[in-house]
Amino acid sequence: MTECKHFDLWDSGSETVSDWGEKLDQAHDDHLRIRDESINNLLEREDIDQECLNLNKEQKLWSAEEYREQVGLPITCPHETVDGKDYCIFHLSPESRQNLGITKEDVLNELVNKIKKSTGEDEDKKKCFAGAFLEDISIKYRGLSSESNKPVQFHFAKIDNLDLSHSVIDERFVFNGSEINEINCESTQFKKSVSFKKAELNCQSVLFDRATFEDRLDMSNTKINTKELNFKECSFRKRVNLSGMNVEIDLDSKDDIDTRVQYNNSVFHDELHHNNITFSFEDPDKLTEIYAEFKHCRFSSRANFSDCDFQSTLDDNTTDPSPYDLLEVSTDDLSKEDSEHEIEWYVDFSKSEFESGLLLNDLDLLGI
Structure with missing residues (x-):
């Protein structure tokens, strides 16, 4: 069975958190506190721009994964893709x-x-x-x-x-x-x-x-x-x-x-x-x-x-x-x-x- 891509948390093409990952991250009650605390730990370092960017991505993924586990959502979409498409019938536009x-x-x-x-x-x-x-x-x-x-x-x-x-x-x-x-x-x-x-x-x-x-x-x-x-x-x-x-x-x-x-x-x-x-x-x-x-x-x-x-x-x-x-x-x-x-x-x-x-x-x- 070809897996529907809608539940992917990471967009490999743009190397960013996917729209679905962003949505789950935002739904996490503690996502802002987690991010702020982690980034604050880097403030005393000189070259932190890339570090903060990478950390932000990592924390978003961690937050999305934890929320997904908390509410019991599956890791991958359980529905087969429509022939020739990357998405199932429910996740196609x-x-x-x-x-x-x-x-x-x-x-x-x-x-x-x-x-x-x-x-x-x-x-x-x-x-x-x-x-x-x-x-x-x-x-x-x-x-x-x-x-x-x-x-x-x-x-x-x-x-x-x-x-x-x-x-x-x-x-x-x-x-x-x-x-x-x-x-x-x-x-x-x-x-x-x-x-x-x-x-x-x-x-x-x-x-x-x-x-x-x-x-x-x-x-x-x-x-x-x-x-x-x-x-x-x-x-x-x-x-x-x-x-x-x-x-x-x-x-x-x-x-x-x-x-x-x-x-x-x-x-x-x-x-x-x-x-x-x-x-x-x-x-x-x-x-x-x-x-x-x-x-x-x-x-x-x-x-x-x-x-x-x-x-x-x-x-x-x-x-x-x-x-x-x-x-x-x-x-x-x-x-x-x-x-x-x-x-x-x-x-x-x-x-x-x-x-x-x-x-x-x-x-x-x-x-x-």
């Missing part, structure tokens, strides 16, 4: 696939077959699609499972459309560091854990309405650019980690409806980490209200909303509701000089039930 007559349906069918046929150690590796270029993962109204317990790896993949709506997913899905342009997981049943850690979701809508998560959900440090983020009527059986999530609301001046971040009528059976979350927006040019709602939710375990800044700045002519029903999230990034209108952010906990601890540290409840 969409343009190259089109020129070869390979359709997005061909890619999807191959991907699903690789997952379903995973039974042994060698086959398990074929559940890795890290760094893949995937135009469409549409598995709606279907079930997906295999005999293998190894996760399906989409680390750093570029996905145009992810549609798992009304499906039963009996696989661990890992989309860490991936880039997704559309996502629909309405009424999806995730029987195992799913992770979007440090992913980028640049979507018209991010839809998880009525989804069931029987295992953990991790969207920590995920960057989301969208008009709406919906987790309405969801059931979260295990820990939910949304800490550090960065939500950028894309406001369209043609839209008349309010933009909302909704968790209404959802049930959190285990811990919820909703701390250190940033909300921002693009080019606001009209009056609008942006809500983050937790109406009629039930929290059966600890809910963490720490390190947020809630304020009540209702109009003087507005009847002030209960302070814990309507709280405005601080938008420190808003420059009023750049906007003609004020944008209001609210978090609404009305008629929600907290059966365990609610952590609201470092809150600023101005006006209450």
